[in-house]
Amino acid sequence: MTGIKTILAFGDSLTWGADPESGGRHRYEDRWPSVLEAGLGGSARVIAEGLGGRTTVFDDHAAAAERNGARILPTLLGSHYPLDLVIIMLGANDLKPHVCGSAIGAGAGIERLVEIAKTYPYGRGAAAPQVLIVGPPLFGETLAGDRQPAGGRSIAESRKLAARYQDAATYCGCAFFDVSRVAVASPIDGVHLDAGNTRAIGSALVPVVAGLLGL
Template structure:
């Protein structure tokens, strides 16, 4: 059985390299590290967009960053999806977007609801869902020392507990990326190549276990 995974996220999934002002190499982006680590046991489709939120509009972007609005389209494009990995919330914590971990958690809850209730065709079942809370923000090298966009470090520290509670209630799996990755001090939000690889490597046994229980 070919196991299909959709990795749904923001610039941390896209592979934004703020040190070089570009994108991390293909082999360093966590969805591709995950795919390599699974050794052909699964296909991983990376759907990362810089600035994407869980369910909030950001009208300052030329693209639609509202995750809840685009997820149904992606589910329709890529089904059958056996596992949906969601790693979002860092952009929800921008003050002008939401700013609160509780709001991001509510958005995660909405995304799970969409995934579990979408009318998949050809008898396809709803995917399992793995919720990944993003790494905690760090003090940056900016003059004010704040993470990019005026985000609050303390709110980012609350994400894991909030997300785990939502995942448990919805019957989903959970992983805390802060347990293996740290944000770069360049802007306090994004990851260097090593830390984005760390997420992919850490998810290999988590996802392998999900695949095993699904077979």
């Protein structure tokens, strides 16, 4: 494909831009997909598809909207192709105890999402996009009395995600980036990010994405 590249950013509340302090949403210019697009200097557009509570492949029947990523991803691929790159940053919600609770399960879910992105029946002349798996930030202790991350999630399991996702990327033949190297969860809830850490993800991904797309 030539011309401006098209990137789908598929994620959860971290991609949507949840602000742990206000309980609302970060400004458009502070969300990591926006920062990534700006950093690519007009050579690509980034379609932000983030939904709070989204999982890789698991159902959450306590939710008001469909949160199973494997169910909605084919629809989004069909809506937005041709695509040059799909960035998948999911797994934080898989670690909720009532959803899955383990990095092993999240890794299996990520592998399934990559498979969907690579095998979807894109239209005539449209090639399958590259895929970049992004490991979410580590959970952290909170300022609350029990110091536990929101939703009863396990800090220890979050520390296993990067290694599991690197294995998934190797197995699936795609790229991987661990944003825990550049972003730290807010102590307000131990999961979500302040504006500075959200922007840091987009900035860190600029050279990674530029390299993958030859920009």
